Amino acid sequence: MNDKSIFKPLLPVLILAPAATYASTPAEFFYGIFSDAYFWLFVLVAVLLGLAYYSVKRAFDEIALHMRPDLAKKAEAEEAVADEAATEESDDSFSRWYRWFSGLKPMSKEKDLQLDHEYDGITELDNSLPPWWLYGFYVTIGFAVVYLVYFHMLGGPLSSDEYRAEMERAEADVAAYFERMGGMVDETNVTIVEDDKRLANGAKIYQANCVACHAADGGGGVGPNLTDEYWIHGNTINDVFKVIKYGVIEKGMTPWRNQLSATDMQDVASYVLTLVGTEPANPKEPQGEKM
Template sequence: MLGGLFLTFPVLGQEADQSWTAGLQQMDSSQMTLLLIIGVVLLLIVIIMGVMLYLLSFLMSVIRQDNPALAAQPSWWENFKEKFVTGKMKPIEQEADIQLDHSYDGIVELDNFMPPWLAYVFYLSIGFAIIYFVNYSVLGIGKTQMEEYEEELAIAAMEEEARGESMLAAIDENTVEFTSSTAAIEAGSELYAGNCAACHAMDGGGGVGPNLTDEYWIHGGDIKDIFSVVKYGVVEKGMIPWQDQLSPEQMQQVSSYILTLQGTSPANPKEPQGEKYEPNIEEPLDALGEDELGLEPAE
């Protein structure tokens, strides 16, 4: 039972350390000053109590010297030690009465009673176990380890979601990347149908706006170029900026969907506009010649 009691301390201690650290981080300078003052006051109280106990012990010793009748009586410390620490031990002359019959290699064991402090700890552990059981298993007030674990998982999931939303909110024309996830493409398709199809046609073949299915682009055909056009618009040609109506994530989704229209066959494709876009593909070093690498031929 004592082992079970001690095993609960690390869990309780870990939670207490986390809450204590979080509390300190949230304190301002005035609160920290107040906490420091309280700590100093408590330390002074402990020191004063220690000095008072020392003076009391010194005073009792002086009184015992002046009054021989009190000298034979045990001191308060001896009474406390006998009642709560060691118990009333039998004199050496009476140890034969509590000797066990069996000896171990000539060593005789005494049938001593349990020290009072250990008995009190045992009783406290029983009381703690009852309170613990009623609190967690009967009344359900406290959280079990599994409930705490599930709560921590839920908190971690919310923090992860918040980090993801923060990262999505930070997407701009310099950091945007093409996303090929089914959910993102479907969301981009819905955004395109609701906002872009009126000028570019549902199949991307173009109308008032240019054809989005061919290889020719007026402002560049990279994901960053498309995102920038969607975000800032082309006001002189009638395309409004969408940064006030769409989130960065939504602009990424619709830009990615537009790239999926490349190579498709619209019903009424508009003539190409702009320049042919060729993606920049880095050629591996082993495919380059010595002249391109700037190497001198070996003699």
């Protein structure tokens, strides 16, 4: 058998294996593939599969010859001739390496391998494990040790850690997004926020800036009562946001647009609306219209 035939089964496997893992665009496929560790892992697996295929096929060929003694004799004669030619010709380093790697012994050496027991005419050959398999096995053992030590003893990142890190990164991205989009919130598109963190932020801003005129519980003072159903400027989130942003300077309500960011004004406006219906200690009399 020609040793070069090893490449025939290998080729399609080599081509198909990585393709199956890259169901993305063709451009990404071609540019991204060689920098990906998985690609090289697949190449390695494909090579090992190809070698395994080749070895198994060879074993089957030999079995087939055993079952047809007439063909076997012919093949043996041919092989003897080929062997002779091959010993000179195929002694290049690859052939030698491959013979070692596959652990195959020529048919002519079979007598040496035969064990001296026999059951109903069935005998056994004392073949050693093929090196490609054996060393592959050693590699997995080595890999397991490295994996165990790195991930479970030296604290390498486990999947759960990677997951957490990814979630943190995503949260930071979302925060950065809101930071960017925050500037775009205005009285025409503002919405009520229901997120606890943002309402807490609204409460903090209220306590820091608004209690002097509206009281800590929203009951009112210089400014109107924010807990009742009466509003001078309207009770929608857009109305409330607008009053906070531009103020009502002639009546004593400060404009906040230069001191608070758009998202902060959104937060405090949403917080103000949560005060509606609560019962303040000293409610100021209603102002404006009932809504």
